[in-house]
Amino acid sequence: MGKGGGAMIFQWFDERLELKKFKDKFLAKTFPTHPAFLLGEMALFCFVTLTVTGIFLGFLYEPSTKLISLFGAMVPSAYASVVKIDLLPMGMIVRRIHHWSAMLMIAAILAHLMRIYFTAAYRKPREINWFVGLGLWGITMLAAFTGYLLPYSQFSVTATSIAYYIAKSVPWIGDWISRLLFAGDFPSEGTVPRFFFMHVMLIPIMLIGLIGLHMVILVKQKHTEPPSNRNRKEAQAGKKLIGIPVWPEQAVISMSVYLFLLFVIALISTYIPLNPIEMYGPPSPGTPVMRPDWYFLPIYGFLKLIPGDLSFSILGGKITPETIGGVLFPGFLFLVFGLIPFLDRVKEAQPYMENPLRRPFMTSFGIGGGVFLCMNVVAGYIDVLHITPKAMITRMILATLAAWGISYALLRLYNGKEKRGNNVKG
Amino acid sequence: MVKGNAGTTGDKTGITRRRFTLGVLVASVVGACGSLLAMLTVLSPEKKGGGYVTTIKPGDGLVYAQGSNMGVDIQASSMKVGDAVLAYPAGKSSNPANLVQLIKLTELKPPTNLALTDQGFVAYSAICTHLGCTVSWVANQGSPATSYTECFCHNSIFDPARGAKVMGGPAPIPLAQIGVKVTSDGKLVFTSDFTGPIGPQV
Numbered sequence: 001m002g003k004g005g006g007a008m009i010f011q012w013f014d015e016r017l018e019l020k021k022f023k024d025k026f027l028a029k030t031f032p033t034h035p036a037f038l039l040g041e042m043a044l045f046c047f048v049t050l051t052v053t054g055i056f057l058g059f060l061y062e063p064s065t066k067l068i069s070l071f072g073a074m075v076p077s078a079y080a081s082v083v084k085i086d087l088l089p090m091g092m093i094v095r096r097i098h099h100w101s102a103m104l105m106i107a108a109i110l111a112h113l114m115r116i117y118f119t120a121a122y123r124k125p126r127e128i129n130w131f132v133g134l135g136l137w138g139i140t141m142l143a144a145f146t147g148y149l150l151p152y153s154q155f156s157v158t159a160t161s162i163a164y165y166i167a168k169s170v171p172w173i174g175d176w177i178s179r180l181l182f183a184g185d186f187p188s189e190g191t192v193p194r195f196f197f198m199h200v201m202l203i204p205i206m207l208i209g210l211i212g213l214h215m216v217i218l219v220k221q222k223h224t225e226p227p228s229n230r231n232r233k234e235a236q237a238g239k240k241l242i243g244i245p246v247w248p249e250q251a252v253i254s255m256s257v258y259l260f261l262l263f264v265i266a267l268i269s270t271y272i273p274l275n276p277i278e279m280y281g282p283p284s285p286g287t288p289v290m291r292p293d294w295y296f297l298p299i300y301g302f303l304k305l306i307p308g309d310l311s312f313s314i315l316g317g318k319i320t321p322e323t324i325g326g327v328l329f330p331g332f333l334f335l336v337f338g339l340i341p342f343l344d345r346v347k348e349a350q351p352y353m354e355n356p357l358r359r360p361f362m363t364s365f366g367i368g369g370g371v372f373l374c375m376n377v378v379a380g381y382i383d384v385l386h387i388t389p390k391a392m393i394t395r396m397i398l399a400t401l402a403a404w405g406i407s408y409a410l411l412r413l414y415n416g417k418e419k420r421g422n423n424v425k426g
Numbered sequence: 427m428v429k430g431n432a433g434t435t436g437d438k439t440g441i442t443r444r445r446f447t448l449g450v451l452v453a454s455v456v457g458a459c460g461s462l463l464a465m466l467t468v469l470s471p472e473k474k475g476g477g478y479v480t481t482i483k484p485g486d487g488l489v490y491a492q493g494s495n496m497g498v499d500i501q502a503s504s505m506k507v508g509d510a511v512l513a514y515p516a517g518k519s520s521n522p523a524n525l526v527q528l529i530k531l532t533e534l535k536p537p538t539n540l541a542l543t544d545q546g547f548v549a550y551s552a553i554c555t556h557l558g559c560t561v562s563w564v565a566n567q568g569s570p571a572t573s574y575t576e577c578f579c580h581n582s583i584f585d586p587a588r589g590a591k592v593m594g595g596p597a598p599i600p601l602a603q604i605g606v607k608v609t610s611d612g613k614l615v616f617t618s619d620f621t622g623p624i625g626p627q628v
Contacts, residue, residue: 162558180470183471287560308595311627320598322626388594389595
């Protein structure tokens, strides 16, 4: 026996699963290097953390609104079970890590989306993956939203009640959709079990499926490369893709990124409280001032700006301010994102990242859109800023147009008047 | 080779295997989609009344809806001008549609229905007509006339001295008024039903 135990185990598996073939085919895959390529990975790592902490929480959570006694008060058992989780050693920190990972996952998704947008990586041939990515973003928001209700605190019930009426305000099919998603009217005893099922089963399965599709398409189509690769001698020699192999280099980098991310999430979760349900208390008649998590703030702010008398009917469907703010506005945002690959097309498949500074129209459009969303976030705070909705709308339009126009003018100035083929549009 | 076989027509029917298989496939897909649709309609539970349906009856007494004296009769003498409380009809607190805001004011003007008020007491549905949050009383100490009702969810503002008219924000219609009066023993009772629709108008 000249071989070590490890090599023998490897051989045993290799004879059955052809591991060497797998290693040569997939682990040797080239991974182009650029710090911005790690953003999507971060979202994936947040998802892993969410799954692990979610399994822990799932063993302790009770999806029911049945009233039970907790420290002498009658509270819903869902609320009581989350209070009990918080009282366990490390219980509260796991719950905070779960919630903070969700916040960071959406942040990572948005940062990743911005990277793709500003470097034009959504262009041919990667349009399909852009749509898959948008789907992942939307479903992640749904995952976060269904999680709001589960602790069944006053905050949970208020937030979910708002979403219930938004779902109900969908023209024609609102009643059906709201009863399907909320298992009847809200509040009723059916909603918590329905949301629990969606949160721990339906949505994670959809996410895993879409993440898999996202990865398969990525492996098939490969990354866009940093433009500097164009001039490297490997590229001149006709090598298709320049980078490092998945194993071991990229794997080590990814592992470091994940461990650092875990460290940051644990640090934030230790010092910054999040969703303190003991402070909100169980459902009660009053509604205090409450704002949603950061990624819903644009929609929350926009809802405040629509005048209440703006309501009309078309073909028997009723369009109310809630429809406009809660259904049409988010739908419009996703439509704009979905149209981007059609707005900015190229004939040839594009192997390299574009320089955002060389794309005045698309870059300034992105900046304008970003400012528009930020102004909607500001609109969520008109009560503390003492601005009327009308004045806020004016400021929003002005800020958006100014950001768009000024950045466009500056970029045109930067590029001189010269045209650079496909790079300069508009 | 199956080529000859696959193209052969069945004795007299004139149907090839390929056409038959295609027909079976199409029929199965249509059938599967149809049963999926049937499943979807079953998924959505029966409509249970729908929306807010109040069970307040004239003569019901008003009790505190929250706080340490929850469920206790509200005494008219305990409220001064500019005060407001959330109230339920006695024994009917399980129905959220029954939640009202009871306010004591001095100067009540139209469109407030003055016949439904008594000694400055006026009551409105406490459920915001925008997205169903509970409204709050923003008291301006020393100046009841500038106090108002606000929903903290999306900052709809109502003027309870003028029939809970919408003064700002996204709420589409005023909060519905409901009649109250002070009884001979100093308690408060409802005297009517709501004057208009309550809850979100969707």
